[in-house]
Amino acid sequence: MLIDWSLIATREADALHDTVVDMEGWAMPLDAAAQSADYFLLSAETPCCGGCVSRNPATSVEVLAAQPMPVGDVTRVRGRLMRLQDDPAGWRYQLVDASTAPGQPVAGSPRVSRRVFLAAGAAMGLAACAPGRFANYTDAPSDASSRWTPPPGALTIDMHSHAGRVIISRDPKIGANRPFLPAAEPMRAGGMNVICLAIVTDTTVVHVGAGGNRFEAFRAPEPGELYQVGMTEFARARRLIEREQLHVVTDAASLAAMGTQGPSVIIASEGADFLEGRIERVDEAYTQHRLRHLQLTHYRVNELGDIQTEPPVHGGLTDFGADVVRRCNARGIVVDVAHGTYDLVKRAAATTTKPLVLSHTALSGSPRPRSRLISADHARAVADTGGVIGVWPNAADFPSLDAMALGIKRMADVVGVAHVGLGTDMLGFIRPPVFTSYTQLPALATALLKAGFTSVEVGQILGGNYRRVFEATVG
Incomplete structure (x- = not known):
């Protein structure tokens, strides 16, 4: 069953607790260079660049995959939807024991290639999007x-x-x-x-x-x-x-x-x-x-x-x-x-x-x-x-x-x-x-x-x- 992101935003997905569902969105690893990951965020929002990770619990869920899955693109994920109670990080839901779901993303899904995604992160150099050390911090003023x-x-x-x-x-x-x-x-x-x-x-x-x-x-x-x-x-x-x-x-x-x-x-x-x-x-x-x-x-x-x-x-x-x-x-x-x-x-x-x-x-x-x-x-x-x-x-x-x-x-x-x-x-x-x-x-x-x-x-x-x-x- 493919569920809509509106159920996450309104918390109506609470009724699906511990149910196997399909969800579609952007698979966003914490390491932007990763090709695959067993933990990532699935987001309804297209990220601006390769280092940008969603912080919005109304448009993202945590994914705990059974084994590493391809990340960095729009994908369909199947897993047990778990309602989180008072999660310290603020997330509302997890998909556990997740795997790639059969089928293709639905028509109209945002499509941004991984190459463009990573290149944007390198080109933009924004503090909110790309990590940096003190020695080479690119968002600081030129002075x-x-x-x-x-x-x-x-x-x-x-x-x-x-x-x-x-x-x-x-x-x-x-x-x-x-x-x-x-x-x-x-x-x-x-x-x-x-x-x-x-x-x-x-x-x-x-x-x-x-x-x-x-x-x-x-x-x-x-x-x-x-x-x-x-x-x-x-x-x-x-x-x-x-x-x-x-x-x-x-x-x-x-x-x-x-x-x-x-x-x-x-x-x-x-x-x-x-x-x-x-x-x-x-x-x-x-x-x-x-x-x-x-x-x-x-x-x-x-x-x-x-x-x-x-x-x-x-x-x-x-x-x-x-x-x-x-x-x-x-x-x-x-x-x-x-x-x-x-x-x-x-x-x-x-x-x-x-x-x-x-x-x-x-x-x-x-x-x-x-x-x-x-x-x-x-x-x-x-x-x-x-x-x-x-x-x-x-x-x-x-x-x-x-x-x-x-x-x-x-x-x-x-x-x-x-x-x-x-x-x-x-x-x-x-x-x-x-x-x-x-x-x-x-x-x-x-x-x-x-x-x-x-x-x-x-x-x-x-x-x-x-x-x-x-x-x-x-x-």
């Missing part, structure tokens, strides 16, 4: 002073990322075995050296709320459930690291050594829910899973404290949360207060002996109730520990990279350049943000220069500041 080149020994670091898609699916038919996405190649292409690769430990008890705008807890976890989620995702992180041949950073020496040898990761956890009130699990995560960055809370009010998106219960950081901060300080784990309330941050700042980070947010003059944005005082509470606030690329806050750069400038005006970093929350948004791939890092660096930052300051923002905190914490 060399408007391009940023990292100085020798500098590292670019993303303070918060789900790259590769280590988060387990809430759909039990996909669950812990959902396919990974490429992580290393986009990092190489854009010049991103290190990412804080974050598992998420409240996945099974959180979903997108009725308004469709934010995540929220919808039930209480069973005893041991969130610990098991954490162990499953730590295992997925290990598999991704092996598959992508990533380096794992565990201390200052390995950060200096590995960060320049190839794409590297700092193991992180978004939410300490997997502790389930047991302090010894901090030690277990440190030794067995190489955890070096721990965010205390996420989208449920947990044993450690209150969150920005729900009414307060504990009055901020709990006594157990303070114990976890102290244990992280002693062990050498960066403490991340993202998602925590201002009251939580204030007590964490009074408790810690090491700098805090708030890995992904943005500044607001007057944050709305239940907003993930923060006030100037909230930001200063982190900065006053010597810490760093990561600015994120949420499209609701910043409609373009230039706007994001100005948002970073506003944060720097409040807390100082030394206390601002980059937290992309890669693959963590409900709706696609303005920064969707590390191949856009050169464009962001250029936008920061345009916003008035010096080259040295750009280096601080894109990694130097977080590196200082990591080295001071981990040793």
Whole structure:
């Protein structure tokens, strides 16, 4: 049965969940040079060039093929249509166990040859379409002073990322075995050296709320459930690291050594829910899973404290949360207060002996109730520990990279350049943000220069500041 793309846009395809269907569209691999792939996007929209990948969940579905299929042209695909529940990357549907469907594309389908498709990507050289390194970034202005080149020994670091898609699916038919996405190649292409690769430990008890705008807890976890989620995702992180041949950073020496040898990761956890009130699990995560960055809370009010998106219960950081901060300080784990309330941050700042980070947010003059944005005082509470606030690329806050750069400038005006970093929350948004791939890092660096930052300051923002905190914490 060939289904129309309108069913995807309107979500009427929900009624076809777990049904074998045919779909027709443009087979778009993440690697534009690939001749075949077992994972790609099928899109109703004709791409503009060889490096352009759709970000629109109303006109694209993920395809998980049974074996590599030809890509780079209009094709008809047959597979089981799976409705995704609260997918962290924002996709609505997948075609699994897919293969090439019999028959030809229907009359009137857009036809662009692969040769033209790839040639267009080479010719256009657009930042939004073609990846590039800092050294040969073609979308930057011709004036060399408007391009940023990292100085020798500098590292670019993303303070918060789900790259590769280590988060387990809430759909039990996909669950812990959902396919990974490429992580290393986009990092190489854009010049991103290190990412804080974050598992998420409240996945099974959180979903997108009725308004469709934010995540929220919808039930209480069973005893041991969130610990098991954490162990499953730590295992997925290990598999991704092996598959992508990533380096794992565990201390200052390995950060200096590995960060320049190839794409590297700092193991992180978004939410300490997997502790389930047991302090010894901090030690277990440190030794067995190489955890070096721990965010205390996420989208449920947990044993450690209150969150920005729900009414307060504990009055901020709990006594157990303070114990976890102290244990992280002693062990050498960066403490991340993202998602925590201002009251939580204030007590964490009074408790810690090491700098805090708030890995992904943005500044607001007057944050709305239940907003993930923060006030100037909230930001200063982190900065006053010597810490760093990561600015994120949420499209609701910043409609373009230039706007994001100005948002970073506003944060720097409040807390100082030394206390601002980059937290992309890669693959963590409900709706696609303005920064969707590390191949856009050169464009962001250029936008920061345009916003008035010096080259040295750009280096601080894109990694130097977080590196200082990591080295001071981990040793």
